[in-house]
Amino acid sequence: TRVAVLHGINLDALDRRPAQHYGGLTFTQLEQRIGAFADELGLTVSFFQSNFEGEFVEELHRSPDYADGLLLNPGAWTHYAWALRDAVEIAGLPAIEVHLSDVDTREAWRHVSVLEDVRTGKVSGQGVEGYREGLRLLKEAWA
Ligand code: DQA
Numbered sequence: 001t002r003v004a005v006l007h008g009i010n011l012d013a014l015d016r017r018p019a020q021h022y023g024g025l026t027f028t029q030l031e032q033r034i035g036a037f038a039d040e041l042g043l044t045v046s047f048f049q050s051n052f053e054g055e056f057v058e059e060l061h062r063s064p065d066y067a068d069g070l071l072l073n074p075g076a077w078t079h080y081a082w083a084l085r086d087a088v089e090i091a092g093l094p095a096i097e098v099h100l101s102d103v104d105t106r107e108a109w110r111h112v113s114v115l116e117d118v119r120t121g122k123v124s125g126q127g128v129e130g131y132r133e134g135l136r137l138l139k140e141a142w143a
Contacts, residue, residue: 003138004067004093005034005131007049008056008074008084021101023127030128034071037132041139045071053081060087069138070095071131078103078113085114094141096134099124 007027010017015026025033031047038045046066050056056074063070070093077084078097088095095118102125103110113122121137123130 001069001139001142002044002046002067003038003069003071003135004059004063005031005045005047005071006056006059006063006074007047008072008077009051009053010075011073012049012051021106023100025128030131033128034131034135037135040132041135043135043139053077053083057083057087060084060091063091064093067093069093069141071098071134071138072096072115072119073098073100074115078115079109080112080114082114085116085118088115088118094120094138096120096137096141097122097124098130098134100127100130101125 012027014022014030015024035045048059072095074084097115097119104124120141123133126133
């Protein structure tokens with residue numbers, strides 16, 4: 001089974017962001033860890049990252065052509081980019097929202113998620129391990 005791992009705005013600069021929230025690892029290291037989790041779980045993953053909302057939306061439109069589920073960390077778009085919510089609905093795939101930091105205990109504006117009613121599940125505040133949990137939740141969703 002195939003998972004599209006889609007990272008949004010500012011995730012490419014992960015190692016330059018506050019380490020207390022994001023762990024200080026590079027984006028490449030993050031993708032390597034996710035790749036290892038996928039191997040463990042017997043899943044095939046593809047990776048995409050963009051800082052451009054329209055590109056991210058177009059990738060969501062394409063995703064049903066090559067994936068059976070979505071693992072999404074849209075970064076700050078999560079909290080205000082309603083077009084992403086609609087694009088996840090269009091994709092029509094099980095979708096897990098992942099955040100490295102615990103968005104629900106940080107600033108109030110991070111408590112909002114535009115994906116609330118279109119996602120299958122949400123994992124936040126578990127750092128990189130949260131991606132393992134997200135992949136596990138996707139397997140559960142297909143079962
Ligand atoms: C994030 C949380 C968001 O609030 C923030 O804007 C990010 C990263 C996370 O992984 O914790 O860019 O999605």
